[in-house]
Amino acid sequence: MLQPGLSFEQAPPISVPFRFFLSAPLFGLACAALVLWQGPDLFASRWTPSALAATHLLTLGVMASTMIGAMMQMLPVLVGAPMPAPRAVAWITHVLLVAGTLALAGGFLLLWPLLLRAAVVALGIGFGVFVAAVAASLARVRAWNTTVGVMWLATIALAAAVALGATLAASLGWGLALPSPAFHELHPAWGLLGWIGVLVIGVAYQVVPMFQMTPAYPGTLTHWLTWAIFAVLVLWSAAQLALGEAGATLATALALALGGAFVAFALVTLELQRKRRRRQADVTLDFWRVGMASLVVAAACWAARLLAPDRLPEGFDLFLGVLALAGVALSVINGMLYKIAPFLAWFHLQTAVAGRATVPHMRKILPEGAQRGQLRTHLAALALLLAAPWWPVLSYPGALVLGASMVLLLRNLIAVARAHRATLAQAAVPGAA
Amino acid sequence: MASIEEFMAQHHKACDAHFAAAESAVGDDDWSAAAREFDAFAKGMAHHFEMEESVLFPAFEERTGMDGGPTYVMREEHEQMRGILGALKAAVAARDADEYLGQCETLNVLMQQHNIKEEQVLYRMMDQHLGGEADMLLGRFDELAAA
Numbered sequence: 001m002l003q004p005g006l007s008f009e010q011a012p013p014i015s016v017p018f019r020f021f022l023s024a025p026l027f028g029l030a031c032a033a034l035v036l037w038q039g040p041d042l043f044a045s046r047w048t049p050s051a052l053a054a055t056h057l058l059t060l061g062v063m064a065s066t067m068i069g070a071m072m073q074m075l076p077v078l079v080g081a082p083m084p085a086p087r088a089v090a091w092i093t094h095v096l097l098v099a100g101t102l103a104l105a106g107g108f109l110l111l112w113p114l115l116l117r118a119a120v121v122a123l124g125i126g127f128g129v130f131v132a133a134v135a136a137s138l139a140r141v142r143a144w145n146t147t148v149g150v151m152w153l154a155t156i157a158l159a160a161a162v163a164l165g166a167t168l169a170a171s172l173g174w175g176l177a178l179p180s181p182a183f184h185e186l187h188p189a190w191g192l193l194g195w196i197g198v199l200v201i202g203v204a205y206q207v208v209p210m211f212q213m214t215p216a217y218p219g220t221l222t223h224w225l226t227w228a229i230f231a232v233l234v235l236w237s238a239a240q241l242a243l244g245e246a247g248a249t250l251a252t253a254l255a256l257a258l259g260g261a262f263v264a265f266a267l268v269t270l271e272l273q274r275k276r277r278r279r280q281a282d283v284t285l286d287f288w289r290v291g292m293a294s295l296v297v298a299a300a301c302w303a304a305r306l307l308a309p310d311r312l313p314e315g316f317d318l319f320l321g322v323l324a325l326a327g328v329a330l331s332v333i334n335g336m337l338y339k340i341a342p343f344l345a346w347f348h349l350q351t352a353v354a355g356r357a358t359v360p361h362m363r364k365i366l367p368e369g370a371q372r373g374q375l376r377t378h379l380a381a382l383a384l385l386l387a388a389p390w391w392p393v394l395s396y397p398g399a400l401v402l403g404a405s406m407v408l409l410l411r412n413l414i415a416v417a418r419a420h421r422a423t424l425a426q427a428a429v430p431g432a433a
Numbered sequence: 434m435a436s437i438e439e440f441m442a443q444h445h446k447a448c449d450a451h452f453a454a455a456e457s458a459v460g461d462d463d464w465s466a467a468a469r470e471f472d473a474f475a476k477g478m479a480h481h482f483e484m485e486e487s488v489l490f491p492a493f494e495e496r497t498g499m500d501g502g503p504t505y506v507m508r509e510e511h512e513q514m515r516g517i518l519g520a521l522k523a524a525v526a527a528r529d530a531d532e533y534l535g536q537c538e539t540l541n542v543l544m545q546q547h548n549i550k551e552e553q554v555l556y557r558m559m560d561q562h563l564g565g566e567a568d569m570l571l572g573r574f575d576e577l578a579a580a
Contacts, residue, residue, distance in 0.1 A: 077546055077549075077550070078546075078549065080550070080554050143553070143554050143557060143558070145553050145554075147553075206549060210541075210542075210545035210546070210549070211541070211542075211545075213449055213452075213453050213541075277449070277450070277453035278453050278456060278457075278541070279453075279456075279457050279460065280456060280457075280460050280534060339542060343539070343542045343543075346539055347543070350513050361517075361520075361532075361535040361536045361538065361539045362535060362538045362539045362542070363531070363534065363535030363538055363539075364535060
């Protein structure tokens, strides 16, 4: 009577998550190349075609890709829910995500409707397959826990963000009228706050105490926070869609509440990390702290934008965008990769070599120095890109350093893949021990 | 009535404390404290594996008929942890801080994801299926400690 979801053994093959991890820095590099090519023009407004293209290379190519790869890996481990047909789901999702992201960025840059239509189809199907596979595995979970709830919420938010984005892209691709101008606000909100935000919070509940041995998040927070964020997102969307201008005050209040919820999460996380029992320097920890500090500042900017929209300097939206994307999301995701990738390599090697070779520990698979060098480059890129909306000429060094950071990230991930391969080869030699 | 989840999760935490103390001592180059804390950690881990492999897992397997599922994977991960504990012991003897800290990093991820699976799924299932016998089962741990 082996019930589905109760056997822990269904970790997918290592190629499933790794294809998503390895393609991520390539899209980061494409984003950096675009920023370099477009220069200060890109930072003129969040609505320039090049800003839209760069944003989506980052959000789809780097962030969604890494998070999908990590989620395919983590579902079986954290919630005991294996994904159906992981190889096929990974293959279809990855190919369509790569093709759709390139088509979307190309469509924005060239203003070519055919590419935008292709992007709508590819990303619609690619994300659709992934969302369906996650829903199928979550539906089989018998033992409900906080993480299962968070995974549901994040997956629904992803579906909403994709549907809103597809409507926006379709309106450009087919020249259709938008159902509501609010879609321009709702799409990034569901993508960043609903999908990335809720998933990061849910993952933090597990990994922040686990990696550094901090106290657990308070139960009051873990029981309510992600549900509250989700509910407020729904109400905020409804207020904008149904009430329009009449609901402006209500919408502002709800948006402020969203900002407050994320600040609470960031401050609690920083406090827990301060109380950590493992005291060794740790690159992932530093990435998290950069992410959480950026989150507090981003939420303050978000509040300023809501309360005094007319008194903000030009470039404020882009500053907030860089802070939320590169400062919060990219930092956390990048930091997580440095735990997930080497551990996965180690974990798969343990079973694969079965004593025929010595499996190197995580810091031999990916030395700390290599991680720290990339962290420093990431911080330099972040500082330059945050300044670029105010001093546009900084977009050039910002793009170059972002590119360097992505090259180093790629180098580090390839080092992990190589260590994995080398140990397998060693184990295949007869008589090796 | 005792809760298996509560008791065992508490023991995880006790082991964690020695793990973190040993790691800090190695980081501070204090090898006598490191050896003392590592020893306490290794003993705690051995006792924990014993409580599960000799008492809880067999009772659970017998009650549910699930002997190829969660407990099988948990036993496998115990073996992997025993392997790293051996490497840590050698690193303490050789006073090799890089080796010790690198193995710690690996053991921590392995151990914590293992604990999450036990605390959030397996122990809860045990409390469901073995609830009535929990006091008797937890009582048998003392015999292990005495042995």
